[in-house]
Amino acid sequence: MxxxxxxxxxxxxxxxxxxxxxxxxxxxxxxxxxxxxxxxxxxxxxxxxxxxxxxxxxxxxxxxxxxxxxxxxxxxxxxxxxxxxxxxxxxxxxxxxxxxxxxxxxxxxxxxxxxxxxxxxxxxxxxxxxxxxxxxxxxxxxxxxxxxxxxxxxxxxxxxxxLAQLVPSVAHRLVDERLENVSVSELQAEEIILIRPGEQIPIDGVVIEGASSVNEAFLTGESRPVSKQEGDEVVAGAVNGEGALKVQVTRTGEKTTLSQIMRLxxxxxxxxxxxxxxxxxxxxxxxxxxxxxxxxxxxxxxxxxxxxxxxxxxxxxxxxxxxxxxxxxxxxxxxxxxAMSAKNGILVRNREAFERARDIKTIAFDKTGTLTEGRFGVQAVYVEGLSKKEALAIAAALESLSEHPLAQAIVEEAEREHVQLSSATDFKAIAGKGVEGKVGGKSYCVGRPEWIGELGIEFPLSVQSGLEESEAKGESVIALMDETRVLALFALADRVRESAREAVRQLQQQGIQVVMITGDAEAVAQTVAADLHLDRYHARILPSEKAQLVRSLKTKAPAAFVGDGINDAPALLEADLGIAIGAGTNVAIESADLVLIEDDPVDVARALKLGKATYSKxxxxxxxxxxxxxxxxxxxxxxxxxxxxxxxxxxxxxxxxxxxxxxxxxxxxxxxxxxx
Structure with missing residues (x-):
């Protein structure tokens, strides 16, 4: 020691x-x-x-x-x-x-x-x-x-x-289905290792067999175990839970997430x-x-x-x-x-910028993936002649066979509502329109609202008003139809994170003005801004224009920018304080002053609070x-x-x-x- x-x-x-x-x-x-x-x-x-x-x-x-x-x-x-x-x-x-x-x-x-x-x-x-x-x-x-x-x-x-003690010294390498104990330093990328229940994970890798829950508290500060199955990434230093995992090594030595955190x-x-x-x-x-x-x-x-x-x-x-x-x-x-920042999943890359956190008066958030989850969810269901659950059951039965992201959102909503799915037959995908098939021996179509006109079927007024309402909010709409009329409309939008509301509330309490920047249409931006109680937002902003916008915000008051650090590099560098959020295992983000490991916008408020406390001390x-x-x-x-x-x-x-x-x-x- x-x-x-x-x-x-x-x-x-x-x-x-x-x-x-x-x-x-x-x-x-x-x-x-x-x-x-x-x-x-x-x-x-x-x-x-x-x-x-x-x-x-x-x-x-x-x-x-x-x-x-x-x-x-x-x-x-x-x-x-x-x-x-x-x-x-x-x-x-x-x-x-x-x-x-x-x-x-x-x-x-x-x-x-x-x-x-x-x-x-x-x-x-x-x-x-x-x-x-x-x-x-x-x-x-x-x-x-x-x-x-x-x-x-x-x-x-x-x-x-x-942090250094989090890495075990020995790993169980699988060679031709035979286990051998080797030093972690000997491991190479692409090799397969076995991680037994209760063991610490020695390197970064991808699960290729098995399912378990893993405690990543050292990385995220979150004590709840994270479930892992085939295709999920695991990181060195995390503790495996109840199941055995076979993991393919992706990063070793200095390249592991833990080593990068230690360096920062x-x-x-x-x-x-x-x-x-x-x-x-x-x-x-x-x-x-x-x-x-x-x-x-x-x-x-x-x-x-x-x-x-x-x-x-x-x-x-x-x-x-x-x-x-x-x-x-x-x-x-x-x-x-x-030490306190690292414990809370906040990695400080630029000490001086961190000290400037106390001056921040405006904070600009990139919308997609930061304030929102970056994936679609069902916001509303408008039905005619059947219940919401029945509509979900039919649509999800067909959409479960589709690859489309909007289709996945309907299937997830059905799971969330505990809807029992029937199996679909005669399934067919119609390019650019949607899908069709039989559920319970009856034919249905699920697809874009434009398809309704082409099929020449009845469009009840109650459902039609739902379409107008959804389009005014900038939501994407999917229609469920049988051979004669429209049965239901599903309004989908990028879900606002629960923690984003709390983050905005905390920041506004600290006297900081929160601004949202998005490339989305005006209607979408307006809906999200209203949900988050934001009075300022900028819609239809191209990635190349973000840095320019941050520069103009900076001229009025010290400004921070929060983004995902991948396409937001110029804006992160331009801001008085650049905060990369949701870095997950990719912590080596060179453009940000602060790297927040979790996808949690509340960490932004925590980081500013810690910055102010550090300055006063x-x-x-x-x-x-x-x-x-x-x-x-x-x-x-x-x-x-x-x-x-x-x-x-x-x-x-x-x-x-x-x-x-x-x-x-x-x-x-x-x-x-x-x-x-």
């Missing part, structure tokens, strides 16, 4: 240094929480004798330390060990910083080195009072702060490790944020201010007090101003936001991490000394660490933001 984390940190360090940028927690390249934890406890043990022998402690707690030859050297020798064992990590960090850009490690290293060198000089004869106990406790508190910080960063980064999560976690850049700039100036104020404090107090007091004040300024919380303020929010952290210095630095410099209030370096280190802990906890509370 540690090894994985440190290599991830190394990766981040190299990424940022290759851009010549300074990033706070990258100074921990190659470090692990275990290392800081170990150094903290060893240093704490070494500190106890130093505190015991310190004159201040003997005076405060009214005791006499035991004396023996060389007892005066216990504190100096242990301090040397402490400086090189516990403090050297900060000196190394400062050395790395000095080669790029100074920051928090420089301040810590400067503070402990000044304290160490001065105290040693006093022991060797320089007049003054050493502060070994301050040096020791300062190193302890700094190690503790870094341990807490690294543990929280690692805890948030574990989203990646959890990793890129998002290590990507730079504009607020991170701001935090780094503030940290840089804070470091310069601290060194300046520390030097000035030393000069002023040297003229007013003794050398020990002056150094003590200067060291406290350097420690308390350490912009540690600032270096952690943004990265911790980023890793938490990314960043701002809160930045304000806290810089704001506390306004009070802390003057106190450390000794402005309250005339009032009898003085901060020691160790207390300064405690305050500094406390601010780091506050920033960490605040970032962690992001996980408590309700997205539903």
């Amino acid at each position: 540690e090894h994985q984390h440190s290599s991830h940190q190394d990766h981040e360090h190299h990424t940022s240094s290759s851009h010549g940028e300074h990033q706070g927690h990258d100074k921990h390249a190659g470090h692990s929480p275990e290392m800081f934890k170990q150094r903290f406890f060893v240093s704490l043990l070494l500190t106890l004798p130093i505190l015991y022998f310190d004159p201040h402690f003997q005076e405060w707690f009214n005791y006499q330390a035991i004396q023996f030859p060389g007892s005066s050297w216990v504190s100096p020798i242990l301090s040397i060990v402490l400086y090189f064992y516990g403090g050297w990590v900060f000196v190394q960090g400062a050395w790395r910083e000095l080669r790029s850009r100074i920051g928090m490690m420089t301040l810590v290293a400067l503070a402990i080195t000044v304290a160490f060198v001065y105290s040693l000089a006093v022991t060797l004869g320089l007049p003054g009072m050493p502060f070994y106990w301050e040096l020791a406790t300062l190193i302890d508190v700094m190690l503790l702060g870094h341990w807490i910080e690294m543990a929280s960063v690692q805890g948030a980064s574990q989203a990646l490790e959890h 999560v990793q890129e998002a976690q290590s990507s730079r944020s504009r607020y991170q850049v701001l935090a780094d700039q503030v940290a840089y100036w804070l470091t310069l201010i601290a060194i300046g104020v520390g030097t000035l404090t030393f000069v002023i107090w040297l003229s007013l007090q003794d050398l020990t007091f002056a150094i003590n004040r200067a060291v406290t300024v350097l420690v308390i101003a350490c912009p540690h919380a600032l270096g952690l303020a943004i990265p911790l929010v980023i890793v938490n936001a990314t 960043m701002i809160q952290n930045l304000l806290w991490a810089t704001g506390y210095n306004v009070i802390a630095i003057p106190l450390a410099a000794g402005v309250a000394y005339p009032l009898g209030f003085l901060l020691s370096p160790a207390v300064g280190a405690l305050f500094m660490s406390l601010s780091t802990v506050i920033v960490s906890i605040n970032a962690m509370t992001l996980r408590r933001v309700p997205l539903a």
Whole structure:
């Protein structure tokens, strides 16, 4: 676990240094929480004798330390060990910083080195009072702060490790009906594997035999199992349910959906944020201010007090101003936001665009397949002389033999209504018109309304008004006829998703205007817009015109575009925030800023909510991490000394660490933001 984390940190360090940028927690390249934890406890043990022998402690707690030859050297020798064992990590960090850009490690290293060198000089004869106990406790508190910080960063980064653990290491390959256990890395495309009940799926593939339900919660955030049968796709990391599946491998290794998700999560976690850049700039100036104020404090107090007091004040300024919380303020929010997004099936590809989510005032949805299901459903049935169920039974008996998508919609509606189907005989498809055949020994035709006129049969008025009503809504109509008259009309349309209504409601609650864009006719667009309570829509828009329309929306207010990411690439790129929805297993959509794995428009509202929460956490952290210095630095410099209030370096280190802990906890509370 540690090894994985440190290599991830190394990766981040190299990424940022290759851009010549300074990033706070990258100074921990190659470090692990275990290392800081170990150094903290060893240093704490070494500190106890130093505190015991310190004159201040003997005076405060009214005791006499035991004396023996060389007892005066216990504190100096242990301090040397402490400086090189516990403090050297900060000196190394400062050395790395000095080669790029100074920051928090420089301040810590400067503070402990000044304290160490001065105290040693006093022991060797320089007049003054050493502060070994301050040096020791300062190193302890700094190690503790870094341990807490690294543990929280690692805890948030574990989203990646959890994803990596989803893939089993062994697969059951079928060769000539014989099973052999092989390493997943050996699998090739087109090979057949067996997945037993309860096992995790090791690769992406297509079911060629068997039926089961599969839990894809890691991918979609949806805990309900998804049923799988022949021809359905399964993805690596999902858990097989009650049935055995034979699967043909389609994607292996880096190409699997899970690997692509891991890559996107990793890129998002290590990507730079504009607020991170701001935090780094503030940290840089804070470091310069601290060194300046520390030097000035030393000069002023040297003229007013003794050398020990002056150094003590200067060291406290350097420690308390350490912009540690600032270096952690943004990265911790980023890793938490990314982990939370991935858990909710929201993949962040462009960190900066995600932060812009808070500004979005208009959101444009592509209609087909996004707000609607992208497949036809029966909206209404108009009948004459028979019941709705009877009409469905006859039409579905004939349409079950047809390949047409509209025919499938009628069959599905009959299934939904639990209609018992009869079998059709003498079936014949008439090109461009419909189908005909016998049901229960009687002849029927099912087809386009235009066919009615050609057959010259009776068209009852009640059914005729249904046709006018449906055509006004832009619905497709199918007629059921016997040899003498029209028996029923079925109005079909692309079904509005149930979740689309909820998504529009949530977005409008957030004060965002929702716009629908579609290539469909005006009547269809108007019907869907009315169903969704949308006051703005654009009909008959060609795919090439979508980007242009998004550009014009953008000029009025920051705009997002939601599409399926395949033919919507130009519009996704044009928008301030491009959201690809319903990516399913095809997550590598290069044009979108956010990729929503499920076909659920409500995830758009969730993503915007998370974007806003992420932004506010960043701002809160930045304000806290810089704001506390306004009070802390003057106190450390000794402005309250005339009032009898003085901060020691160790207390300064405690305050500094406390601010780091506050920033960490605040970032962690992001996980408590309700997205539903």
